[in-house]
Amino acid sequence: MLPEVSDLINRESKYLDQRLWDDWLNLYSDDAVFWAPSWSNEDTLIEDPKTSLNMVFLEGRGRLEDRVFRIETEDSYASMPLDRTVHVVGNITVDGTNNEAIHASANAIVHSYGRHGAQTTGRLYEYVLSDLEGRLTIKQKKIILIDDAVAGPIDIYHF
Amino acid sequence: MDGMRFEKNFTALVDDRVAEGVFRVDRSVYTDQEVFDAEMAQIFEGGWIYLCHESQIPDEGSYYATDIGFTPVVVIRQKDGSLKTFINACSHRAAILTPRKQGKARVLTCRFHGWAYSREGRCVRIKQEKEGFGDEEFDRSSYDLKAVSRTESYRGFVFGSLEENVPPLREALAAAAGWIDLMVEQSPDGLEVVPGSSTYTIHGNWKMQIENSVDGHHVSTVHRVFANTMRNREERDGLTGMARTEGGRITGKVPSGAYDLGNGHMAIWAQHTTPERRPVYKKKNWLEANFPSGKVDWILNRGRNLAVFPNVALMDNPSTQIRRVRPISPDRTEVTVYCIAHVGEDDEARAARLRKFEDFYLTAGMATSDDMAALEDTYLGSHARAARWNDFTRGLHSMVEGADQLATLGDFEPVTSSESWENETLYLGFYRRWRELMSVE
Numbered sequence: 001m002l003p004e005v006s007d008l009i010n011r012e013s014k015y016l017d018q019r020l021w022d023d024w025l026n027l028y029s030d031d032a033v034f035w036a037p038s039w040s041n042e043d044t045l046i047e048d049p050k051t052s053l054n055m056v057f058l059e060g061r062g063r064l065e066d067r068v069f070r071i072e073t074e075d076s077y078a079s080m081p082l083d084r085t086v087h088v089v090g091n092i093t094v095d096g097t098n099n100e101a102i103h104a105s106a107n108a109i110v111h112s113y114g115r116h117g118a119q120t121t122g123r124l125y126e127y128v129l130s131d132l133e134g135r136l137t138i139k140q141k142k143i144i145l146i147d148d149a150v151a152g153p154i155d156i157y158h159f
Numbered sequence: 160m161d162g163m164r165f166e167k168n169f170t171a172l173v174d175d176r177v178a179e180g181v182f183r184v185d186r187s188v189y190t191d192q193e194v195f196d197a198e199m200a201q202i203f204e205g206g207w208i209y210l211c212h213e214s215q216i217p218d219e220g221s222y223y224a225t226d227i228g229f230t231p232v233v234v235i236r237q238k239d240g241s242l243k244t245f246i247n248a249c250s251h252r253a254a255i256l257t258p259r260k261q262g263k264a265r266v267l268t269c270r271f272h273g274w275a276y277s278r279e280g281r282c283v284r285i286k287q288e289k290e291g292f293g294d295e296e297f298d299r300s301s302y303d304l305k306a307v308s309r310t311e312s313y314r315g316f317v318f319g320s321l322e323e324n325v326p327p328l329r330e331a332l333a334a335a336a337g338w339i340d341l342m343v344e345q346s347p348d349g350l351e352v353v354p355g356s357s358t359y360t361i362h363g364n365w366k367m368q369i370e371n372s373v374d375g376h377h378v379s380t381v382h383r384v385f386a387n388t389m390r391n392r393e394e395r396d397g398l399t400g401m402a403r404t405e406g407g408r409i410t411g412k413v414p415s416g417a418y419d420l421g422n423g424h425m426a427i428w429a430q431h432t433t434p435e436r437r438p439v440y441k442k443k444n445w446l447e448a449n450f451p452s453g454k455v456d457w458i459l460n461r462g463r464n465l466a467v468f469p470n471v472a473l474m475d476n477p478s479t480q481i482r483r484v485r486p487i488s489p490d491r492t493e494v495t496v497y498c499i500a501h502v503g504e505d506d507e508a509r510a511a512r513l514r515k516f517e518d519f520y521l522t523a524g525m526a527t528s529d530d531m532a533a534l535e536d537t538y539l540g541s542h543a544r545a546a547r548w549n550d551f552t553r554g555l556h557s558m559v560e561g562a563d564q565l566a567t568l569g570d571f572e573p574v575t576s577s578e579s580w581e582n583e584t585l586y587l588g589f590y591r592r593w594r595e596l597m598s599v600e
Contacts, residue, residue, distance in 0.1 A: 036523070037355070038355035038356060041259055041260070046355040050510055050513075051353070051509060052353060052354040053353050053357070053513055054355060054513075055357060055521065055523055056521075056523050057514070062395060062396055065395075066388050066392050066525070069388055069391055070385075070525055073388075075384040075387070076528075076529055077532040078528040078531065079529075115362075115532070115535065116535075149360065149493075150360070150522045151360045151362075152359070152361070152531060152532075152535070153522050153527075154522055155528065158523075
């Protein structure tokens with residue numbers, strides 16, 4: 001299981017860094033949830049995304065498509081030009097499996113370069129994956145931002 | 160304050176000759192270190208500064224650590240429910256007393272040498288006091304925490320001043336108080352800050368963030384892409400009701416306006432074409448039963464952005480926001496945003512408010528991010544000394560002294576009124592107040 005999971009997670013970062021938006025979107029199921037909670041205190045994350053303010057909380061792949069739509073209009077001040085990014089993902093582990101889902105996690109260092117100069121920030125990823133007709137897809141991705149005081153605008157491809 | 164005023168006079172940086180049709184501001188106000196240092200001393204450490212919302216310090220002993228200019232302060236809820244603000248530094252060697260930004264404590268104990276302070280700011284414990292200061296009756300009170308001169312709350316919004324000699328908060332807020340009223344009175348059970356916040360830094364001057372918060376002129380250009388993205392989403396997903404965006408105000412084709420609210424406070428509004436998409440719309444019947452129709456109209460049908468001089472913006476749009484600005488240096492500004500919401504509102508309204516916030520307002524949202532990029536560009540451009548003036552005369556010919564008809568209906572008294580939020584006359588009030596505080600007495 002680990003090789004397939006690793007392949008999926010590594011491909012996601014590659015698609016983001018190479019701006020292969022459609023390939024990236026195709027990794028997600030229609031009902032996917034993409035969630036970066038905010039920190040409620042120095043060492044506590046908010047718990048319930050529905051009743052709290054999140055850094056990002058996107059329910060359904062359509063909400064990811066919105067972000068790509070906005071980038072592709074070339075009408076977004078913050079996205080024209082886009083930052084360059086590189087995601088370095090490691091420490092991938094499969095944390096549990098059952099009939100419906102595979103739980104996996106990974107660590108990431110995201111380096112970006114753009115109008116603000118360079119930034120290198122850390123993330124913890126928690127994935128819920130499912131097998132959709134013989135193909136692994138992302139049902140849920142939770143992104144814990146280690147650096148939650150953000151310098152400048154960020155978008156979906158920085159996560 | 161003693162010895163805190165700068166000798167240099169910055170008044171020439173605001174060229175105010177309105178009778179001749181001129182009002183312009185030297186762009187060095189955004190870039191110059193001397194200007195910045197004087198602003199910190201004379202504006203931030205010389206008057207009322209927004210600190211926090213009362214819902215963030217709900218109980219006896221609740222504290223909130225923040226700052227006034229470069230001074231770290233902590234607001235503490237007292238036993239009788241009142242609020243006190245102290246310099247957040249141990250009287251002994253100045254270590255910060257709060258382990259976290261926000262929390263609750265019976266006493267604040269310095270983690271460096273163990274000295275302790277009550278909620279009232281009294282020094283209640285000095286480690287090895289007798290050994291250090293002798294057996295004689297020792298007067299610990301000389302080590303009590305230094306209280307910030309003034310702390311007052313206006314309808315839940317807490318402000319502090321290091322300077323003693325300031326007017327009462329209500330008076331200092333001038334007509335901005337009426338705009339806070341519109342935000343507070345719409346909820347029968349009051350307002351609360353929702354869990355979670357976002358902090359980000361902008362490569363630009365703090366005044367650019369305040370200006371941007373009440374800039375109607377950029378909306379139909381910078382946020383056109385937001386409106387288009389939302390339209391695409393709504394058509395794709397067939398969304399209805401509160402799940403849809405109030406897009407009318409972004410088109411630039413609705414009635415709107417701008418006000419100089421006095422003392423540097425500013426505001427803009429735009430008419431909603433689809434007010435039923437706002438969470439507050441659920442309170443329509445209650446509002447109509449309790450307030451005059453003119454006020455209800457202001458609450459339900461107009462999106463409103465208020466900038467309270469000098470460091471906070473309160474947004475009352477389909478989503479609702481407190482945006483606190485902390486200057487770091489001429490070219491760096493830290494911004495923290497909170498969602499402020501009706502206490503006890505139903506799940507649908509709360510979720511709509513939060514999701515709209517995340518769509519629009521955050522640094523990872525689809526509008527604030529574009530604002531940030533735009534104002535960072537204005538910061539870069541401001542370094543050109545061969546082109547040194549920002550012009551603020553747009554709308555001067557149609558500006559009305561005092562209240563227009565809508566202001567009277569909304570029960571507030573602006574210094575000037577403008578018929579469109581595309582106009583920039585509101586900044587006259589901001590920069591006149593800025594110049595007044597930056598002048599040598």
